[in-house]
Amino acid sequence: MISCRRAAAWTSRELDAALNPAARSLLGFHRLVCGNCRRYGRQLAEVDAAVGGFLADGLPESARLPDAARERITQALRDASGG
Amino acid sequence: MSHTPQLPEHLRGAPLDPHGWVERHGDYLYRFALGKVGRGEAAEDLVQEALLAAWRGRARYGGRATERSWLTAILKRKVIDWLRAAVRNRGRVEPGDDGWVDKQFRGGKWRTGPDEWEADTPGAGVERREFWEVVSGCTGKLPPRLRDVFVLWHLDERPTDEVCQAAKVTPTNLWVMLHRARLRMWRCLTRNWYGVDPDDREGRAEP
Numbered sequence: 001m002i003s004c005r006r007a008a009a010w011t012s013r014e015l016d017a018a019l020n021p022a023a024r025s026l027l028g029f030h031r032l033v034c035g036n037c038r039r040y041g042r043q044l045a046e047v048d049a050a051v052g053g054f055l056a057d058g059l060p061e062s063a064r065l066p067d068a069a070r071e072r073i074t075q076a077l078r079d080a081s082g083g
Numbered sequence: 084m085s086h087t088p089q090l091p092e093h094l095r096g097a098p099l100d101p102h103g104w105v106e107r108h109g110d111y112l113y114r115f116a117l118g119k120v121g122r123g124e125a126a127e128d129l130v131q132e133a134l135l136a137a138w139r140g141r142a143r144y145g146g147r148a149t150e151r152s153w154l155t156a157i158l159k160r161k162v163i164d165w166l167r168a169a170v171r172n173r174g175r176v177e178p179g180d181d182g183w184v185d186k187q188f189r190g191g192k193w194r195t196g197p198d199e200w201e202a203d204t205p206g207a208g209v210e211r212r213e214f215w216e217v218v219s220g221c222t223g224k225l226p227p228r229l230r231d232v233f234v235l236w237h238l239d240e241r242p243t244d245e246v247c248q249a250a251k252v253t254p255t256n257l258w259v260m261l262h263r264a265r266l267r268m269w270r271c272l273t274r275n276w277y278g279v280d281p282d283d284r285e286g287r288a289e290p
Contacts, residue, residue: 005192009259018258040269054118059111061216077138080139
């Protein structure tokens with residue numbers, strides 16, 4: 001049987017549909033007898049979806065464009081637009 | 084000044100007048116970039132590059148999207164290019180070289196394995212925003228190379244071989260880095276949102 005360490009690595013590849021059929025079978029068999037890796041499989045899928053959601057819609061709300069950058073970018077736009 | 088007639092007044096922009104872009108969208112675009120590249124100075128530079136590119140390409144703005152969506156789409160392409168270059172310039176990862184991952188296992192088994200979580204992924208509202216802050220904090224704690232690969236993989240919608248080619252990594256290298264990044268994200272989010280730190284459960288039975 002594969003180790004939990006290998007199962008964890010394959011769980012990640014499974015999320016990317018990058019696991020060959022033989023490895024999928026071995027991972028499935030491992031999960032039949034390993035509650036930790038069953039939970040890890042479920043939880044990692046949720047973590048990956050959450051990160052995907054954050055990268056699509058989430059923003060670090062407390063961050064603000066620093067004043068110096070604001071002035072620099074405004075000036076660059078003014079120069080570029082001839083204004 | 085050119086308005087987009089199909090949009091409500093409060094969403095209309097001034098795509099031919101860039102002087103208000105920083106005021107109207109600067110903070111939003113900066114947060115967008117910062118959430119993906121994780122470095123303030125790089126995020127500032129990307130916002131500037133995106134706005135200058137938008138100005139140069141203003142003739143292509145058709146008014147079908149809001150001004151902010153249009154600028155964000157340009158910024159997203161800049162962010163993806165930046166991440167590809169960052170991954171390329173940092174080189175490859177050796178498959179056996181990660182002490183942090185080594186410490187999660189003992190004799191091939193979980194040292195302290197996953198427990199059932201005590202919280203869910205929030206759907207919306209204030210809790211969702213708090214969750215984003217936690218996710219942002221966890222991505223910020225990833226080693227820079229893993230962070231860049233992980234974010235790039237989520238943002239870049241091209242097939243694996245094209246992502247690998249653009250970032251100059253092999254598929255095997257990509258899978259190794261994604262696994263290492265995800266394991267860290269799982270651990271960090273379990274500790275800070277979903278459950279408790281597995282290290283606080285010393286003595287629990289292993290599989």
